Amino acid sequence: MVFKMLDGNEAAVEAMKLARVQVISAYPITPQSSISEKLSDLVAAGELKAEYVRVESEHTALSVATTAGLTGVRAATATASNGLALMHEILSMTSGNRVPIVMPVVNRGVAAPWTLWCEHGDAMAQRDMGWLQFYCQNVQEVLDLTLLAYRVAEDERVLTPAMVCLDGFFLSHSMQKTQVPEQRLVDDFIGPYIRKNTYIDPDDPMFCCDLTGSDEFTEMRYQQKYAMDNSIDVIEEIENEFEIRFGRKLHIVEGYKTEDADVVLVALGSMCGTAKYVVDKMRQEGKKVGLAKVTVFRPFPVKQLKEVLKGKKVIGVFDRSAGLGGQGGPVWSETSALMMNENCDIRNYVGGLGGRDVTIDNIEKIYNELLEIKEGKRTVHTEWIDLKENPMELRQVTKNV
């Protein structure tokens, strides 16, 4: 195993190369572009034996990858933001046809307002499309979770596509020291792609994706639900195998210093690194705080998160998406439903939108608020934690009326 300096996009490409993907159809979009570019470089240089299909949109990118997958090859694509939104229709085709594609999603806010920068709103909008969703804390996890995702998605008990979500710029363009496993070890772990379900083969024709009446539709959806329910145990099993093979422990939910914590923050993505730093810092000051890092958001890890949050009286949830019109962000809603029979106070925090940095100061502010709530010194919390003053007076124009 060697150390390399990789940014998140390079780590995703490295993992796709190690998984020996055979058909790639990707459409470049900031901040995913370097994934498409690097993959095409590798194919052009002969370092990756794959068919690179140039497409005119993300809608086609995923259509090609999905149908290529049905022919019995390991197919790949990657996207971000508005590109993922354009894939919306096909996301459900992929999952409903049980094609286990692994797709890096480089999280970026969906326009308008136009943004190039990180938030989880793009992936959260697709959370119910029948894909697994993994959220990465650092570049190492981008590589590791992508490798893991191939095994989980392609497992016969799952056969469900997976998004590996990495924060735009904060991970996609952040260079970090990363352990890259040898090809031989990855070959042993993932193996060649074997078609396990429906397929398109001229010698043995079948009609995939035919019109399904109401007498069967519910049962087919149930098959997907059944796979989702199964997948959490499969993830746990394969994470254990991953640790034996590669020596790194992956978590569905990681409780970081939560055991004796007075208050716990639930978060996902790159902010979890900063949050761990804040936990260490505040513990030196004698403040007992902890972090529940949610790596797997789909399926929602009911058992694992409940275990970490058990007995906690005050919990904060940090959503890096606005959850417009909801009672709170999507992670908060899930956490609240999870804990509804527990006697606890769960506060929703929204922040880090459109590339706004989730800073040490802001996480510390959240923890201090939660501690004050715990001690009864505070009742309200700052829901939009990094909102500027006077948000309604942001822009003015001269109007001729």
Next chain:
Amino acid sequence: MISIKFYGLGGQGVVTAGKIFSEAISLYEDKYAITVPAYGHERRGAPVNTSIIVDEKPVLINSFVYHPDIVLVMDSTIIDKDIDISQGIHENSILVLNTEDVNVVNTYKKYNFKEIYYVDGTQIALNNIGRGIPNGSMLGAIAGTGLLTIESIEKAIIESFGEKAGEKNAKAAREAFERVKKM
């Protein structure tokens, strides 16, 4: 833990410099570095910056640097573009500046850095690589602060740019390392 901020103009290779620097630290000095580049509405000539955090153990923080221990300025004119390069500095912060013009160095004195290391990285780049792109040479200058060895920088530059361009850039780094002055 050491927090570093590189400032420069789009096209000067600020982000590339951050990458090479973090490679030098992580692969040749047995430490850990992470870069968090602040991409904006980028174009050539616009002010850009990148944050780097260096530690003996893996870096947890994934956030920009707000209180830099070391500030590297690739282009001395950046302060004319409404950029406050002294933002968040403390009494022990160090500045590494691309200029040999003492008048320019003097204008930077107002920021109250503890030490200023300065060298004309652009001229050194012109001499060695034929183009005024100072990222290689200024990495040599930062080695002059003792943060890391010039050998690590040279190795990382050759690794990044490849043999041919790498040799020239490494030479520029070495020259800047040897010429850098302290005030």
Next chain:
Amino acid sequence: MQKQQEKHSKELKKCRVLGPVATIFASSTTGSWRLERPVIDYEKCIKCGTCERFCPTNVIDVYKDRAECVVINYDYCKGCGICVNECPSKCMKMIPERGEE
């Protein structure tokens, strides 16, 4: 009608708006992207017009009847250096941009 317009222009005022909008385009002159600028040695220039033809942004005009025959619109020259590369008489070079013009 005229009266109506007068009324409108008299009532020009700043209004609060919601959502993304801009009335000032900060980066509209691409010349601000430049790190290096092309300069011409008119002694050596043969007025061939090669730079004019190769300029990808069409900001060079060559006037054969003028002594300073090559006119570059620096508001929009991005400093790519293609003119310098293409110049057959090697009378052009790139010099670094320094400070604010």
